[in-house]
Amino acid sequence: MPKAKITFEDVEQTVNVPAGTRIIEVSEKIGAGIIYGCREGDCGTCMMHVTEGWNNLTEPSVLEEKILRENMASRHDRLACQAQILGNCKVKPA
Amino acid sequence: MPLDVEARPATEGVDVSRHRESVEIATGVHWIGALDPTLRTFDIILRTANGTTYNAYAIRGSQGVAIVDTVKIEFSSEFFARLETVARYDEIRAIVLNHLEPDHTGALPELMRRAPQARLYVSTRATSMLKALLKPKEEERRFVYTTVGTGDEISLGERTLRFLHTPFLHWPDTQCTYLVEQQVLFSGDVFGCHYCDSRLFNDRVGEFRFSFDYYYAHIMRPFKQHVMDALKLIEPLSIKMVAPAHGPILRDRPRRYITHYRELSTSSLAGAICNKEKTLIIFYMSSYGNTARMAEAVCAGAEERGGVRVSLYDLEGGEIEPFVDLIEEADALAFGSPTINGDAVKPVWDLLSSLAVVNLKGKIGAAFGSYGWSGEAVRMIEDRMRGLKMRIPISGLRVKLIPTDEELEACRDFGCRLSDALSGGKNEPAVIDFADLA
Structure with a gap:
C-alpha cells in the first residue's frame, strides 16, 4: 500500500501513514493541537492550515467547501475530520 | 476643525429613568439606550445586583445620522422613543453594529423596517452571524450591509466614524467604532459592565468598579490575547470618552479604564x-x-x-x-x-x-x-x-x-x-x- 508522511508542525511530529488515512485518525493519536467538534464535517471546529502539500490531500467535498466558506477559511485551510492523506504534507491548527 | 466633546451642561443631574428622551453625551452625539434595572441574571452566567443598561447611540452629521447598536428586543419601545427625540427615521444613513448579540440587536429588524434606506456596517467576521440572527426570508435575502475592518471610515459630513477590528471581545464579530473629530470610542462590550444607573456617567453613578472587574472576569478573561491585540489599536488613540454598550459612559478619565484592561490582561507576577x-x-x-x-x-x-x-x-x-x-x-x-x-x-x-x-x-x-x-x-x-x-x-x-x-x-x-x-x-x-x- 502506498505510504505518505504527514507532519504536525505544532508538535513537531511526523507520521508515516497508509495513503487514504484521514487526518483525524492520526492527529488525535499523537496529541496534535487540532481540536475536534462534531467529527463529521459540520461544525468547522477542526479547521487546520496546510502549510505544505496542499495538493496531496483529497479534494474537499461540496459540503466541506460550504463549511470552510462559512467559517471564513483562508486559502489553504481544510477540515481535519474530512481530509484524507494522499501524499506528503504538513499541517498545523488554523 | 476639531469638534469638542462639550455638552456637559445638558447632562448635569441627568436621570434617564424619568423620561424617554435622548441624552446628549457630546455635541451631536446622543445616548438612546434603555435601562433594565430588574435584571438579576444575564446570559445565565452573570449575576447583577442592580440590572444593566443597553446603550445605543445616535450621531448626527450634516450628511445624515448614524445609529451605533440597538437594544434587547423587550426594550425596543424605549429605544425608539429616545431615538425619535433626536432624529427622523429617513435621516438615518448608517446603522453600525459593534456586536451582534441579541441584547444589542433585538431592535434591529424593526429599525431596518422603519429606516429601510439605512446601510448596515458590521465587521468582516459578522456576516454569517448577521444572517443567522435576522433569518431573512428568501424574498428578503438582498438586505444590504457593508463589512468594515480597521481603518475603514464612513463620513457623516463634519463627523467621521472609523472602525477598529477587535474580534473575540467576546464574540468573533466584535468591533469598536471611533468618532474621530470628538475622540469618542464606541467600544461595544469592551469596557462595559452590567450596572444600571440612570445617572449614566461614570462621574455621576454609584460605585461600579466591582461590576467592571466582574464583567471583565466573566466575559473578556477567556480572550486575554485578543484583548491585548485590541489594546494595540485602542491605546494609540486620543480618547475623551468611552461609550460602551453596557453600564456607565466613561467620560471622566477614560484612559484609566483602558490601562486597567491592560493590567487585567497581564499575568500578575509573570516574571x-x-x-x-x-x-x-x-x-x-x-x-x-x-x-x-x-x-x-x-x-x-x-x-x-x-x-x-x-x-x-x-x-x-x-x-x-x-x-x-x-x-x-x-x-x-x-x-x-x-x-x-x-x-x-x-x-x-x-x-x-x-x-x-x-x-x-x-x-x-x-x-x-x-x-x-x-x-x-x-x-x-x-x-x-x-x-x-x-x-x-x-x-x-x-x-x-x-x-x-x-x-x-x-x-x-x-x-x-x-x-x-x-x-x-x-x-x-x-x-x-x-x-x-x-
Whole structure:
C-alpha cells in the first residue's frame, strides 16, 4: 500500500501513514493541537492550515467547501475530520 | 476643525429613568439606550445586583445620522422613543453594529423596517452571524450591509466614524467604532459592565468598579490575547470618552479604564517564573493514599528532567477559584483521580467544570489514578480535557489498587515523558509509523 508522511508542525511530529488515512485518525493519536467538534464535517471546529502539500490531500467535498466558506477559511485551510492523506504534507491548527 | 466633546451642561443631574428622551453625551452625539434595572441574571452566567443598561447611540452629521447598536428586543419601545427625540427615521444613513448579540440587536429588524434606506456596517467576521440572527426570508435575502475592518471610515459630513477590528471581545464579530473629530470610542462590550444607573456617567453613578472587574472576569478573561491585540489599536488613540454598550459612559478619565484592561490582561507576577521554564501542575484526590503516591511519583519524574516547574496539589485542600487562576497560567495539567462507582471523583469534576473563563487551548493534559475493579476515571478525565481543547500526548496511567515499586517507577516514567512532551518532545523519534500508534 502506498505510504505518505504527514507532519504536525505544532508538535513537531511526523507520521508515516497508509495513503487514504484521514487526518483525524492520526492527529488525535499523537496529541496534535487540532481540536475536534462534531467529527463529521459540520461544525468547522477542526479547521487546520496546510502549510505544505496542499495538493496531496483529497479534494474537499461540496459540503466541506460550504463549511470552510462559512467559517471564513483562508486559502489553504481544510477540515481535519474530512481530509484524507494522499501524499506528503504538513499541517498545523488554523 | 476639531469638534469638542462639550455638552456637559445638558447632562448635569441627568436621570434617564424619568423620561424617554435622548441624552446628549457630546455635541451631536446622543445616548438612546434603555435601562433594565430588574435584571438579576444575564446570559445565565452573570449575576447583577442592580440590572444593566443597553446603550445605543445616535450621531448626527450634516450628511445624515448614524445609529451605533440597538437594544434587547423587550426594550425596543424605549429605544425608539429616545431615538425619535433626536432624529427622523429617513435621516438615518448608517446603522453600525459593534456586536451582534441579541441584547444589542433585538431592535434591529424593526429599525431596518422603519429606516429601510439605512446601510448596515458590521465587521468582516459578522456576516454569517448577521444572517443567522435576522433569518431573512428568501424574498428578503438582498438586505444590504457593508463589512468594515480597521481603518475603514464612513463620513457623516463634519463627523467621521472609523472602525477598529477587535474580534473575540467576546464574540468573533466584535468591533469598536471611533468618532474621530470628538475622540469618542464606541467600544461595544469592551469596557462595559452590567450596572444600571440612570445617572449614566461614570462621574455621576454609584460605585461600579466591582461590576467592571466582574464583567471583565466573566466575559473578556477567556480572550486575554485578543484583548491585548485590541489594546494595540485602542491605546494609540486620543480618547475623551468611552461609550460602551453596557453600564456607565466613561467620560471622566477614560484612559484609566483602558490601562486597567491592560493590567487585567497581564499575568500578575509573570516574571516570577523564568520565561524558558514550563509549568506543570498536578492535581489529585486520594481516598486510601494510592493515587496520592502515584501523584508524588509523577511529580518526582517530571522534576527529574529539569526545565519544568512542577507543582503538586491535593484537591481536598483547596478552593476552586485560586486553582482556576493557577490553571490559566500553566502549560500542562495532570489530574489524578481514583475511580469510585465507575466515575472520577466530584472535586475533579468540580474543577474541570469551572474552566470556561480561561483559555486552555493547546495546553498539555494528562490523567492517572488508582482503581479497584473498572478504572474508568482516567479515560473520562482525558475526554473532558480533549473537550476543553487540550491535547493529551501521553496516554493515561492506571494502577490497580496499591501501586507496587514497579508501578511507582512507571508513574515516575510517566512524569518524565510528560516533562519531555512539555519541553518539546525531544526524545520522541522524528518519524513514527502509523501502525505503532496506540
